Amino acid sequence: MKSRNIVFHVTLQYMKKNRIRTVTTFIGIMLMTMLLTCVFTGKDTVMSYLEEIVAQNRGRWHVLIEDTDRDTCDKILEYEYIEDTAVSYRKGLVKLAESVRNDRPYILVTGYSEKNFEWQNVKVTEGRLPENDSEIVLSESVRKDGIDLKIGDTVSYDFVKRYIKGINKDKDADFPLFDITVSCGETQELPYYFPLYDEDDTFELFDVPTGECKEYEITGFIEKMLSENDENPFYTGLTYAENAPFPDGTFDFYCQIDPDDYRSEDYYSEIYSIDGKHPVTNDMLLIFSARSSKGNFNMIAEFLVVFFSVFIISVSIVLIYNLFNTSFDERRKYLGMLSSVGATRKQKKSSIYYEGSLMILVSLPLGILVGIGMVKAGMELIKPVLFNLLSLSASGFSVLPEVKLIIEPVRLAVVALIVIVSVCIASFFPAHKIGKSVSVENIRGTAEKTKKKARKNSWFFKHGKPEFMLATQNLKYNRHKNGSIVRAMTVLMTVVMVISYGTDCIVKMADIKLTDSSLPNRVLACDCGYIVSCYDGLEITDKFKREIKRDNGAEIVDEILCTYTNVDKRVISEEYNNAFRKIITLKLGEEAEKFLKNYDEKRKTVDADVHIIPDDEFFALGKKCKADDELLDTDKNPVIIYRHSEFSTDDYGTNGSSEYMYYEVDNVTNLSPGEKFSFICQEKGNMECTLAALAGKSQISDEPEISYGDIAVYIPETVFYMNTDFFGEDNISDMLFIKISDPESQIARLLMRADQNSSHLTGEFENVMVTSKETITNTMVLEMKNLLSILVRIISYSFMFFVSMVCIINLYNSVCAGTKERLREMAVLRSAGMQQKQINVMLFTENTAMLLTAVILAAVLSSPLIYLIKRNIESYFGVMRIPFPVYLCIIIVFITAVSLCFVSYYCSRKKNKANILEMIRTEMV
Numbered sequence: 068m069k070s071r072n073i074v075f076h077v078t079l080q081y082m083k084k085n086r087i088r089t090v091t092t093f094i095g096i097m098l099m100t101m102l103l104t105c106v107f108t109g110k111d112t113v114m115s116y117l118e119e120i121v122a123q124n125r126g127r128w129h130v131l132i133e134d135t136d137r138d139t140c141d142k143i144l145e146y147e148y149i150e151d152t153a154v155s156y157r158k159g160l161v162k163l164a165e166s167v168r169n170d171r172p173y174i175l176v177t178g179y180s181e182k183n184f185e186w187q188n189v190k191v192t193e194g195r196l197p198e199n200d201s202e203i204v205l206s207e208s209v210r211k212d213g214i215d216l217k218i219g220d221t222v223s224y225d226f227v228k229r230y231i232k233g234i235n236k237d238k239d240a241d242f243p244l245f246d247i248t249v250s251c252g253e254t255q256e257l258p259y260y261f262p263l264y265d266e267d268d269t270f271e272l273f274d275v276p277t278g279e280c281k282e283y284e285i286t287g288f289i290e291k292m293l294s295e296n297d298e299n300p301f302y303t304g305l306t307y308a309e310n311a312p313f314p315d316g317t318f319d320f321y322c323q324i325d326p327d328d329y330r331s332e333d334y335y336s337e338i339y340s341i342d343g344k345h346p347v348t349n350d351m352l353l354i355f356s357a358r359s360s361k362g363n364f365n366m367i368a369e370f371l372v373v374f375f376s377v378f379i380i381s382v383s384i385v386l387i388y389n390l391f392n393t394s395f396d397e398r399r400k401y402l403g404m405l406s407s408v409g410a411t412r413k414q415k416k417s418s419i420y421y422e423g424s425l426m427i428l429v430s431l432p433l434g435i436l437v438g439i440g441m442v443k444a445g446m447e448l449i450k451p452v453l454f455n456l457l458s459l460s461a462s463g464f465s466v467l468p469e470v471k472l473i474i475e476p477v478r479l480a481v482v483a484l485i486v487i488v489s490v491c492i493a494s495f496f497p498a499h500k501i502g503k504s505v506s507v508e509n510i511r512g513t514a515e516k517t518k519k520k521a522r523k524n525s526w527f528f529k530h531g532k533p534e535f536m537l538a539t540q541n542l543k544y545n546r547h548k549n550g551s552i553v554r555a556m557t558v559l560m561t562v563v564m565v566i567s568y569g570t571d572c573i574v575k576m577a578d579i580k581l582t583d584s585s586l587p588n589r590v591l592a593c594d595c596g597y598i599v600s601c602y603d604g605l606e607i608t609d610k611f612k613r614e615i616k617r618d619n620g621a622e623i624v625d626e627i628l629c630t631y632t633n634v635d636k637r638v639i640s641e642e643y644n645n646a647f648r649k650i651i652t653l654k655l656g657e658e659a660e661k662f663l664k665n666y667d668e669k670r671k672t673v674d675a676d677v678h679i680i681p682d683d684e685f686f687a688l689g690k691k692c693k694a695d696d697e698l699l700d701t702d703k704n705p706v707i708i709y710r711h712s713e714f715s716t717d718d719y720g721t722n723g724s725s726e727y728m729y730y731e732v733d734n735v736t737n738l739s740p741g742e743k744f745s746f747i748c749q750e751k752g753n754m755e756c757t758l759a760a761l762a763g764k765s766q767i768s769d770e771p772e773i774s775y776g777d778i779a780v781y782i783p784e785t786v787f788y789m790n791t792d793f794f795g796e797d798n799i800s801d802m803l804f805i806k807i808s809d810p811e812s813q814i815a816r817l818l819m820r821a822d823q824n825s826s827h828l829t830g831e832f833e834n835v836m837v838t839s840k841e842t843i844t845n846t847m848v849l850e851m852k853n854l855l856s857i858l859v860r861i862i863s864y865s866f867m868f869f870v871s872m873v874c875i876i877n878l879y880n881s882v883c884a885g886t887k888e889r890l891r892e893m894a895v896l897r898s899a900g901m902q903q904k905q906i907n908v909m910l911f912t913e914n915t916a917m918l919l920t921a922v923i924l925a926a927v928l929s930s931p932l933i934y935l936i937k938r939n940i941e942s943y944f945g946v947m948r949i950p951f952p953v954y955l956c957i958i959i960v961f962i963t964a965v966s967l968c969f970v971s972y973y974c975s976r977k978k979n980k981a982n983i984l985e986m987i988r989t990e991m992v
Contacts, residue, residue, distance in 0.1 A: 127188070219285065230255065597805045646732050650730060704782075709767060
């Protein structure tokens with residue numbers, strides 16, 4: 068038998084006799100392969116699936132230019148990144164004589180180009196789509212409402228325009244939401260989407276034929292479109308758009324962007340410069356296809372993919388290295404004997420490479436298959452979450468598409484290459500050490516012994532603590548053995564810390580983009596049905612309160628009283644000013660310099676939102692903020708400033724860059740408690756106040772939180788009423804939270820009508836705005852935020868679980884290998900009279916020292932990684948406060964300590980069952 072074959076044969080026999088270590092090594096490599104497969108294949112599958120979901124929900128178009136014309140579209144088509152186009156145009160409303168519903172007497176006829184039927188996900192329930200402008204498909208709602216129309220019918224429709232006419236000499240008909248106001252005798256054309264309101268004594272609705280009549284053949288029925296809701300006075304009717312590629316007149320122009328040619332930072336502004344209108348972007352679809360107009364989101368997504376891929380690869384190399392390194396001491400004796408009979412350094416190295424090759428040969432294909440299966444199973448598990456997420460925003464959308472695995476051979480080849488390279492890198496150093504070691508040292512078991520003379524620490528021994536001396540010496544002179552255990556624990560803690568922080572960042576970004584942070588906390592907390600905002604003074608508020616009290620069907624459950632004033636700009640902190648300048652510079656572009664110059668030179672004050680709260684609430688808030696009792700004295704005009712603020716580019720109009728940037732400011736003021744400052748009013752002079760305390764988020768949990776980008780101030784009612792001359796009674800707004808006990812009561816009907824129609828009451832209370840709680844809190848958005856948070860955490864924690872399992876397996880393997888090597892040492896100690904209790908103390912001391920070392924290393928490794936995540940998010944998204952997961956770190960340290968102690972105890976207890984003489988004679992096989 069050739070010497071190389073002998074080495075391979077002995078290595079194979081070694082692997083068979085050390086089944087536990089071989090299996091754990093195999094599982095480790097297989098799980099790492101699975102994770103890499105999940106990252107590469109899973110990323111493509113998830114993004115493709117989410118793209119498909121959004122496409123079915125919102126359409127397959129990327130950019131929409133509304134009400135444009137041929138000349139504009141011809142110019143837009145000159146850009147190379149325009150990949151495909153589609154059009155639609157509203158032909159107008161036709162009178163549906165067959166309608167059985169008084170609130171829906173029309174059909175809105177819309178012409179679609181052939182491509183747009185696909186892009187808008189028009190689903191035919193029966194029949195076929197129109198192929199010319201004399202054919203039409205109708206919404207399935209037509210048949211559901213009992214209208215007697217069927218496929219093959221030829222119908223003739225007259226096109227009409229809708230109008231509103233004022234009929235009350237004393238009162239205008241006012242619809243603020245539609246920017247429509249008509250006086251008596253005045254007539255105004257209505258938009259097609261204007262609801263069919265019940266007429267009152269101020270207006271009447273009517274339609275007038277345009278003179279155009281068209282015959283259509285009904286070729287099919289389609290699922291209800293998203294644009295068709297219960298408030299619309301029409302059914303949907305789709306016909307074919309002739310005069311391709313562009314119809315006459317104005318139309319809506321849809322386009323898709325070529326991913327290879329587009330530039331996310333340019334196309335939005337370039338289309339805007341041609342059309343003069345801001346294009347509508349299907350941003351959710353663009354984000355999932357990495358073509359978002361918000362280029363920073365694309366950058367963050369790519370960064371996270373690259374970061375976690377590199378993270379997995381690094382963890383893989385460390386843990387695979389750990390697995391091979393632990394086998395060095397186990398196999399050095401038989402390799403020493405082989406080298407004594409002629410085995411070369413190269414042949415000894417090949418022992419490690421041979422074992423790695425066998426592991427790769429089995430674990431690589433299995434890991435890829437398991438990874439693909441995990442992606443499939445994971446997608447099926449999160450499918451209900453996605454269904455709930457989608458069904459909130461898509462009326463009539465009932466079935467999610469089937470999961471299609473995106474398996475690209477190139478990506479699988481990359482996974483295979485990464486695993487092979489990782490195993491080669493991880494096995495290089497153990498192979499190098501084995502090849503370099505001397506045969507005699509290997510046989511004697513001293514290949515890894517230090518050449519320095521051991522200095523015994525006799526202090527422990529003299530004081531009757533030999534177990535501590537042995538533990539110290541073992542840690543000092545067996546770093547190679549203990550290093551594997553330390554590395555396994557370090558990787559485990561580092562993985563959990565970094566992934567936890569990254570997950571919190573992603574969830575916080577979704578929270579910021581989906582939640583209106585300016586909503587009062589009380590909107591979510593109190594049990595109310597409507598929020599009534601009264602403006603222009605307390606007189607209107609008091610009258611409206613009296614009206615509510617007269618009606619037993621409603622009650623006021625909470626109230627927020629607000630006003631506004633100004634403060635000197637110099638009280639604003641540098642942190643706030645810097646964030647404000649960055650936002651303005653990004654948002655206004657070239658106009659920013661002029662704006663900021665005017666802001667610096669002419670504006671001397673900033674706006675302050677003032678919240679008036681009862682004295683007892685103010686005092687309680689002050690105590691939460693640890694304010695001195697003397698500073699809360701109402702004679703000193705005490706105020707509490709909310710030191711937190713948050714704002715973004717979305718708060719400053721729609722001009723300039725489309726890039727999104729967010730800033731969270733911890734200290735909006737440079738004032739300290741006890742300092743005096745003044746409210747400023749140009750007409751009424753100044754009002755001196757004393758800063759009693761600075762409040763953070765945790766302190767104002769029971770108060771309304773305001774984050775408009777201005778400074779927010781809380782003052783007690785007594786101080787406000789003592790200074791009503793300064794604030795002015797006409798500058799007060801009051802937010803009332805109203806609970807409805809009787810939906811049929813007069814006040815309930817009044818509030819419901821105001822909320823559904825114009826959101827404003829009329830007559831004496833024309834400055835009173837009514838909004839339902841569901842509207843202001845946007846229940847759909849809040850639930851979507853929660854579901855997204857669940858989705859992100861499921862993926863992140865699943866990843867964390869599998870990596871942690873690899874680390875724990877690695878830890879078990881390392882501890883078992885170390886325990887096996889120390890069998891004879893333990894036997895000698897026990898034969899010399901050392902009790903098991905003392906051995907346990909020695910092992911506990913060693914484990915504690917190794918755990919502390921791992922904690923320090925994990926902190927050192929985690930800090931730059933977390934900082935890297937933080938810096939990249941700040942660069943592309945904005946500055947947000949993500950607290951370090953301290954409690955989670957404590958938990959993972961505790962879990963790691965328990966795992967180490969349990970594994971150490973289990974391995975030691977298992978080996979110590981053997982006879983002492985057998986343990987002394989034991990040879991490492």
